[in-house]
Amino acid sequence: MNIRIGPLAAWLALALFLGVGSVWPEEGAPPFFPALGHSALFFGVFFLFFYILPHYFQLPMQIFWGMLLGLLAGWGLTAMDQMALVTDYFGIFGTLFIQLLTMVILPLIIASIISGVANIGDVKRLGGLGAKTLGYYCCTTAVAVFIGLLCVNVIRPGAGQEDLEDRVAAMEEAEEEREATLGSQIQDNVLPQIVPHINIGAIPIIPIIFASILLGAVMAAVGKETEPALRFFQAIDKAIVQLVLWIMRLAPIGVFALMGGVVATMGLEYIPMLGLYVATVILALTLHFAVLVFVVVPTLGGTSPKVFLRGMAPAIQLAFSSSSSSATLPVTMDCATRRVGASKRISSFMLPLGATINMDGTALYQAVAVLFIAQVYGIGLTLPEQFLVFLTAVMVSIGTAGIPGASVGLMSIVLASVGLPIAGVGIVLGVDRFLDMCRTVVNINGDATGSVLLSRLEGEMGEPENY
Numbered sequence: 511m512n513i514r515i516g517p518l519a520a521w522l523a524l525a526l527f528l529g530v531g532s533v534w535p536e537e538g539a540p541p542f543f544p545a546l547g548h549s550a551l552f553f554g555v556f557f558l559f560f561y562i563l564p565h566y567f568q569l570p571m572q573i574f575w576g577m578l579l580g581l582l583a584g585w586g587l588t589a590m591d592q593m594a595l596v597t598d599y600f601g602i603f604g605t606l607f608i609q610l611l612t613m614v615i616l617p618l619i620i621a622s623i624i625s626g627v628a629n630i631g632d633v634k635r636l637g638g639l640g641a642k643t644l645g646y647y648c649c650t651t652a653v654a655v656f657i658g659l660l661c662v663n664v665i666r667p668g669a670g671q672e673d674l675e676d677r678v679a680a681m682e683e684a685e686e687e688r689e690a691t692l693g694s695q696i697q698d699n700v701l702p703q704i705v706p707h708i709n710i711g712a713i714p715i716i717p718i719i720f721a722s723i724l725l726g727a728v729m730a731a732v733g734k735e736t737e738p739a740l741r742f743f744q745a746i747d748k749a750i751v752q753l754v755l756w757i758m759r760l761a762p763i764g765v766f767a768l769m770g771g772v773v774a775t776m777g778l779e780y781i782p783m784l785g786l787y788v789a790t791v792i793l794a795l796t797l798h799f800a801v802l803v804f805v806v807v808p809t810l811g812g813t814s815p816k817v818f819l820r821g822m823a824p825a826i827q828l829a830f831s832s833s834s835s836s837a838t839l840p841v842t843m844d845c846a847t848r849r850v851g852a853s854k855r856i857s858s859f860m861l862p863l864g865a866t867i868n869m870d871g872t873a874l875y876q877a878v879a880v881l882f883i884a885q886v887y888g889i890g891l892t893l894p895e896q897f898l899v900f901l902t903a904v905m906v907s908i909g910t911a912g913i914p915g916a917s918v919g920l921m922s923i924v925l926a927s928v929g930l931p932i933a934g935v936g937i938v939l940g941v942d943r944f945l946d947m948c949r950t951v952v953n954i955n956g957d958a959t960g961s962v963l964l965s966r967l968e969g970e971m972g973e974p975e976n977y
C-alpha cells in the first residue's frame with residue numbers, strides 16, 4: 511500500500527474538520543467524544559476508499575463495495591439517528607462526483623459527436639454505405655429504446671409502493687432540513703464556487719446535439735480544408751474522455767455517499783425495488799440482444815447465431831469486463847472480420863463509427879432508468895412525455911462516449927427533458943456499474959450485427975477463419 515505522509519495528513523485534517531464541524535453546537539465548545547468519534551469515522555471511510563480498497567480491488571469492485579457499504583451506512587447511521595452524517599457530510603462526495611460529471615457533459619457530447627460524424631468523410635469513398643449504416647444504427651437504437659420502454663411500463667419496478675408519497679415527502683423534507691448543517695453549506699454554497707455547477711435542465715441539449723451532427727456532417731462534406739478543425743475536436747474528445755476516467759476514480763466514495771443518502775431518506779424498502787429495476791434492465795437488454803442475434807443475424811445477415819456468438823465471444827467478454835465500447839473496439843473488429851467473416855472494408859468503417867455513435871444498450875438503459883426514477887417519485891409520464899424520453903434517449907446515446915460510466919452524467923439530460931429532478935440519478939447510481947457492463951455488451955453487439963448485415967447486403971460476407 512502506497513502511503514505518503516502529505517496526502518494522509520490532508521485526509522486526517524479533512525476528517526477532523528468534518529468530524530468536529532458535524533457536532534459544533536450553536537453555542538459553547540463542541541463535545542469532545544462525539545467530535546472524536548465522528549472524526550474517526552470520516553477518517554476511516556477516507557482510508558478505506560482511498561487506500562485499502564484501491565490496494566486490493568480494481569475499480570468496478572471498489573464501486574461495488576461503495577454501493578454495499580453505502581447501503582449499510584445509510585441504514586445503520588439512520589437507525590442511530592445520525593442521518594445528517596450520511597446525507598449532509600458524506601453527501602458532499604456524492605454531490606462533488608455528480609457535479610464533476612455534469613461539468614464535462616457539454617464538451618464531451620459536442621466533441622464526441624462532431625468527431626464521430628465528421629469521420630464519415632469516408633462516406634463518399636464508400637458510396638451508399640454511410641447512409642445504410644446510419645439507417646441501420648437509427649433503427650436498432652429505436653427498437654432498443656422501444657423494448658426498454660415496454661419492459662419498464664409492464665413491470666413498473668419503481669411503482670406499487672403504498673407509502674411512496676410519504677417517502678418522497680420525507681426526501682423533500684430531508685432536502686429542506688439540510689439548510690442548517692456545515693455539510694449542507696459545503697454542498698450548497700462552497701462546492702458550486704469551485705466546481706462548475708451546471709444546470710443541465712436549463713441548457714438546450716437537443717438543439718446542441720442537432721447542431722453538432724450538422725457541423726460534423728458539413729465538415730465531412732468539405733473534407734480536406736476542415737481537417738485541422740476535425741483534429742481539434744478529436745483532441746478535445748480524447749482529453750475529456752481521459753478526464754471522465756479520472757473523475758470515475760471518485761466513483762466508489764461517490765456511489766457510497768449517494769447510495770447511503772437514498773437509503774437514509776427512502777428506507778430499506780428501496781432495496782427490493784432496486785433489485786426489480788436491475789432485473790428489468792437486464793431483461794430488456796437480453797430481449798434486444800436476442801432479437802439482433804437470433805432474428806436479424808440469421809435472416810438479414812445470413813449467418814447462424816452459433817457462428818456469430820462463438821466468433822464474437824472474446825469481444826463480448828471484454829465489453830462486459832471493461833464497460834467500454836471504445837476499449838473493446840480492436841477486439842470487436844478482429845472478431846467480426848476474422849472470426850465471423852464480416853467484410854474488412856465495411857467493418858473498418860462501421861465499427862469505429864458504431865463505437866462512438868451507436869449505443870443500443872445505453873439508449874435502452876437511459877429510457878428504463880428515467881421511467882423508473884419517475885415511478886419512484888410517483889410521477890406518471892404521459893405518452894407524449896414518454897415519446898420525448900424516447901427521442902432524448904436516442905439523441906443522448908449518440909453523444910455518449912464509449913467509456914465506463916459515460917451514461918451517468920448524461921442521464922440528467924433525459925431527466926431534465928421531462929422535468930424530473932436531476933437528483934434522481936442518485937437513486938440508480940449504486941447499481942450503475944454492473945448495468946454498464948451489461949449495456950456495453952449490447953452496445954458492441956449492435957455494431958457487430960450491423961457489420962454482418964451490411965457485409966451480406968453488399969455481397970462481401972466472407973467465411974470465418976478457423977480458430
Ligand code: ASP
Pocket residue numbers: 833834835836869871872910911912913914915916917918946949950953
Ligand atoms: N460504457 C458504455 C460503453 O462504453 C457507455 C455507457 O456508459 O453507457 O459502451
